[in-house]
Amino acid sequence: MDVIDVVVVGGGPTGMTAAGDLARAGRSVVVLDRWSQRNPASRAFAVMARTLEVLDSRTVGGRSVTARLLDHGDLVPRVDLWPGAAVRLADLDSPYAGVLVTPQTTVDRLLEDRAREAGATIVRGREVVDLAQDADGVTVTARAGDEATTWRASYVVAADGAHSTVRGLLGVDFPGRAVLSSVVLADVRLAHPPTGPGLTLGSTPDAFGFLAPYGDGWYRSMTWDRRRQLPDDAPVDDAEVGAVLDRALGREVGVLDVSWRSRFHCEERQVARYRRGRVLLAGDAAHVHSPMGGQGMNTGIQDAVNLAWKLDAVLGGAGDAVLDSYHAERHPIGRRVLFQSGAMMRAVTLHPRPARAVRNAVSGRLLRWRPFADLVAGGFSGVGLRYPRRRGEHPLVGTRAATVPLTGGTVASRLRDGGFLLVREQGTPALATTTPVQAERADPGPALLVRPDGYVAWAGRRGDDGWRRALAAWTAPTTGSTSGREALR
Numbered sequence: 001m002d003v004i005d006v007v008v009v010g011g012g013p014t015g016m017t018a019a020g021d022l023a024r025a026g027r028s029v030v031v032l033d034r035w036s037q038r039n040p041a042s043r044a045f046a047v048m049a050r051t052l053e054v055l056d057s058r059t060v061g062g063r064s065v066t067a068r069l070l071d072h073g074d075l076v077p078r079v080d081l082w083p084g085a086a087v088r089l090a091d092l093d094s095p096y097a098g099v100l101v102t103p104q105t106t107v108d109r110l111l112e113d114r115a116r117e118a119g120a121t122i123v124r125g126r127e128v129v130d131l132a133q134d135a136d137g138v139t140v141t142a143r144a145g146d147e148a149t150t151w152r153a154s155y156v157v158a159a160d161g162a163h164s165t166v167r168g169l170l171g172v173d174f175p176g177r178a179v180l181s182s183v184v185l186a187d188v189r190l191a192h193p194p195t196g197p198g199l200t201l202g203s204t205p206d207a208f209g210f211l212a213p214y215g216d217g218w219y220r221s222m223t224w225d226r227r228r229q230l231p232d233d234a235p236v237d238d239a240e241v242g243a244v245l246d247r248a249l250g251r252e253v254g255v256l257d258v259s260w261r262s263r264f265h266c267e268e269r270q271v272a273r274y275r276r277g278r279v280l281l282a283g284d285a286a287h288v289h290s291p292m293g294g295q296g297m298n299t300g301i302q303d304a305v306n307l308a309w310k311l312d313a314v315l316g317g318a319g320d321a322v323l324d325s326y327h328a329e330r331h332p333i334g335r336r337v338l339f340q341s342g343a344m345m346r347a348v349t350l351h352p353r354p355a356r357a358v359r360n361a362v363s364g365r366l367l368r369w370r371p372f373a374d375l376v377a378g379g380f381s382g383v384g385l386r387y388p389r390r391r392g393e394h395p396l397v398g399t400r401a402a403t404v405p406l407t408g409g410t411v412a413s414r415l416r417d418g419g420f421l422l423v424r425e426q427g428t429p430a431l432a433t434t435t436p437v438q439a440e441r442a443d444p445g446p447a448l449l450v451r452p453d454g455y456v457a458w459a460g461r462r463g464d465d466g467w468r469r470a471l472a473a474w475t476a477p478t479t480g481s482t483s484g485r486e487a488l489r
């Protein structure tokens with residue numbers, strides 16, 4: 001049996017991002033998905049600024065994935081939470097100051113096209129039913145009807161969603177609980193749509209309603225009614241969507257059409273460890289939370305972006321600790337996303353009127369205070385998230401490099417080959433080396449070594465060649481007991 005580098009289980013946004021990145025790096029990668037075609041359900045609707053930044057480093061059909069996504073929706077500048085409180089995204093320190101509203105189907109299609117174009121093999125209609133790992137690799141068995149096929153890979157990315165089969169096969173717990181039931185998602189056309197350009201959220205002690213404009217006359221609506229709690233499989237009545245929206249927003253919106261609807265419940269869960277030997281859990285397979293705040297798809301894509309280059313590095317001989325750093329960096333982010341989306345959901349569904357009045361007064365005042373507003377917008381959009389740095393490292397290590405000005409192109413465009421990027425100080429000549437790719441700063445900031453996922457691995461001044469050690473810690477083949485593991489601790 002041929003051994004491939006990576007089997008990705010699950011062809012959602014997480015799996016396709018990982019597969020595309022691995023294939024771009026020249027790795028053999030097979031995506032197995034149980035459905036014979038892409039999921040046609042709309043589901044997530046928001047692409048956050050940080051996701052747009054990282055997808056700008058990935059291309060399909062000769063243009064960046066971000067440029068293509070922007071063809072399909074509008075970047076909206078603010079999210080109105082409740083009276084007096086809004087998250088302003090227009091001031092984000094990002095090339096994409098807003099949230100792109102577009103159906104998840106658009107994102108799924110572009111990421112799949114990009115993975116295929118990069119060379120990933122996508123096998124649909126195969127449900128993974130068994131998995132066994134040993135010291136050298138992982139054997140994965142998938143079924144199509146009565147026919148079983150086996151793949152052997154060095155590593156497996158488990159991106160098979162909230163009900164992950166791989167998680168079950170590994171015996172991994174998914175601790176947490178159900179937090180909100182009978183949430184109704186729908187795509188609607190309205191007689192009286194909101195007048196502003198942002199995302200609109202309205203709530204009463206017993207209901208909430210949310211509208212996000214796709215930009216083509218259709219809106220994504222999300223509604224919840226404390227007095228109408230039904231199981232997930234109870235059909236959604238179109239009149240129910242209109243009635244709850246009217247009540248929650250405090251005016252008649254007049255639902256004209258409903259093109260897609262779904263009732264579901266939200267859970268908050270996260271696995272304790274994202275790595276189990278040669279199997280790495282990512283996206284909804286690793287964490288789920290309320291859709292409030294639109295983080296699910298974005299967090300999964302960021303997981304994949306963090307993981308894929310590390311798998312490539314380890315397949316190229318780098319120390320095993322490089323893969324451990326996937327958990328170390330992404331698990332705290334997942335926990336934070338659970339906290340953020342949970343806090344937002346609890347604030348929106350707060351019941352006692354006095355508590356709601358306090359919420360409005362306190363949050364309104366806090367959000368008018370710029371540092372707090374920036375903190376919230378940074379968390380919501382993902383641009384405020386950073387990875388930990390070790391003691392003694394430059395404060396920029398672990399931050400994103402998306403806004404560093406270059407004399408030619410952008411950091412995103414210079415990361416499109418999937419490798420590290422060395423950004424020299426302004427006015428310094430190119431170094432006599434072909435790897436990593438080099439660029440020159442257009443401002444007086446320090447030199448940087450930027451990781452393939454766009455985060456700073458090292459920062460320093462002229463004459464300091466610490467970038468070589470940083471690059472080696474992430475990528476150099478290890479020998480004997482002194483491995484990248486020690487270097488990264």
Ligand SMILES: Cc1cc2nc3c(=O)[nH]c(=O)nc-3n(C[C@H](O)[C@H](O)[C@H](O)COP(=O)(O)OP(=O)(O)OC[C@H]3O[C@@H](n4cnc5c(N)ncnc54)[C@H](O)[C@@H]3O)c2cc1C
Nearest residue numbers: 010012013014034044128160161165283284294295296297
């Ligand atoms: C009803 C609903 C509404 C949502 N609304 C929002 C929202 O408003 N905002 C937001 O940000 N997020 C939302 N989400 C979450 C968002 O859709 C997910 O976070 C995102 O799709 C996660 O991507 P993923 O690739 O990790 O998993 P998924 O998109 O779930 O993809 C998993 C893939 O794995 C495949 N698979 C599963 N088991 C197997 C197996 N055994 N073998 C092979 N393949 C398998 C599935 O077919 C699927 O294609 C919603 C989700 C649902 C279900």
